[in-house]
Amino acid sequence: ILNVEQSPQSLHVQEGDSTNFTCSFPSSNFYALHWYRWETAKSPEALFVMTLNGDEKKKGRISATLNTKEGYSYLYIKGSQPEDSATYLCAFIGGSYIPTFGRGTSLIVHP
């Protein structure tokens, strides 16, 4: 069973704060790492697909980095807004091509 850990489990920040969270995954047999945002009562929405060590992706105020050698990815949100409130999930894909999801980081941004 693959171990994909996300930390912290939950996070409360004030509007305008910048924040980041971590996804840890096995450092061997890496194929891809996906980040999703899942808002309450909606479907998970793909944010990034990361495939190369050193990858850095950016989408507006959200960015992500990847270190496959040490098995972690960071997701950063700059200047958090209330609409950023959601659960952020990462999914590790290894040689079996089966996605293994972390339990997610629940972010709440207070106005």
Next chain:
Amino acid sequence: KAGVTQTPRYLIKTRGQQVTLSCSPISGHRSVSWYQQTPGQGLQFLFEYFSETQRNKGNFPGRFSGRQFSNSRSEMNVSTLELGDSALYLCASSAYKGEETQYFGPGTRLLVL
């Protein structure tokens, strides 16, 4: 383009019954994956279908099965329902492979009494 659709959205069944859930992928997408979301286990992969063939299967008992039709629509079947099968079942489609960006449907919430 229309998104991924799932039917029904809500379902109540009793133990021992069977259930079939349906998923229509985004037009042109050929891969459909199914996931189970429970509070205790998080989001877990059930199986992936591509071009009517099961490409990958997660660690679930044989009571969970699926199929894909020539138009890429997929169905998932759970036989002999157990209380622990109560969950949100999500399907996701991608253009070719489940390892690519996946687009999720709204889910079917199943309650087993």
